[in-house]
Amino acid sequence: MPLQISSRGGDGITVPYGPIFDGVRKNSGFSDVRGRPDLAAQIAEGGTSKALGNLLVRAARENVYFSLGCDLGDHQELESPAGQRQVAGGYIQVAAINYSDATTDQYDEFGKAMASELRNLRKRAHSFHWRIELVGTWVKFCLPSEPAVTSPSMWIWFFAAARTKEKALASRESLIGAISDVFHMPKVTSTLLVDLHRER
Numbered sequence: 001m002p003l004q005i006s007s008r009g010g011d012g013i014t015v016p017y018g019p020i021f022d023g024v025r026k027n028s029g030f031s032d033v034r035g036r037p038d039l040a041a042q043i044a045e046g047g048t049s050k051a052l053g054n055l056l057v058r059a060a061r062e063n064v065y066f067s068l069g070c071d072l073g074d075h076q077e078l079e080s081p082a083g084q085r086q087v088a089g090g091y092i093q094v095a096a097i098n099y100s101d102a103t104t105d106q107y108d109e110f111g112k113a114m115a116s117e118l119r120n121l122r123k124r125a126h127s128f129h130w131r132i133e134l135v136g137t138w139v140k141f142c143l144p145s146e147p148a149v150t151s152p153s154m155w156i157w158f159f160a161a162a163r164t165k166e167k168a169l170a171s172r173e174s175l176i177g178a179i180s181d182v183f184h185m186p187k188v189t190s191t192l193l194v195d196l197h198r199e200r
Helices: 044-048 050-062 104-119 165-183 186-192
Strands: 003-009 013-015 065-076 086-096 129-141 149-162
Touching: 013 065, 044 050, 044 065, 050 065, 050 086, 050 165, 065 165, 086 129, 086 165, 104 129, 104 149, 104 165, 104 186, 129 165, 149 165, 165 186
Parallel strands: 003 129, 013 129
Antiparallel strands: 065 086, 086 149, 129 149
16 A cells, blocks of 8 residues: 555643754754744754755745654664565654644644545555654643643654665655645645634
């Protein structure tokens, strides 16, 4: 199957946070790039992937939701078929711009819309082996000059498998490009647009 999508819940984080470098993660820490594509272009993780860099800048420019963190990596899965043993993956975690007003129901709809539009891209996946995991998780926001609040977010994990590392990396670029396109479809963005005038 060229594209697999799954959903689940996960543990929460606190934002902002500092750099995280260990045997698995190479995360440079949180950068507040809301409405600042110039700053989004400087995120270190985007420098190693043109597709991820473009996604981060595009999200900052459109300002519907913002990145809480992202990372990239690669590994081997020796138990997989020979053509899928090299895996290049990563994640991006996003929250609504008006994060304190967004609800879990909205993120549920966001996940459903993402999955629906991604499934429409099966032809784009053609011979690739892609896997996407949508993980809803809570975030404790402690941003400067803003009230502390715990609100939902969405982690999008992505994996591209191929015979060689080079092919896996190229496939991941195509996958991130597909995710970026889906991110900005009206059917998807509309789910996290908060009506600030709704009754409390």
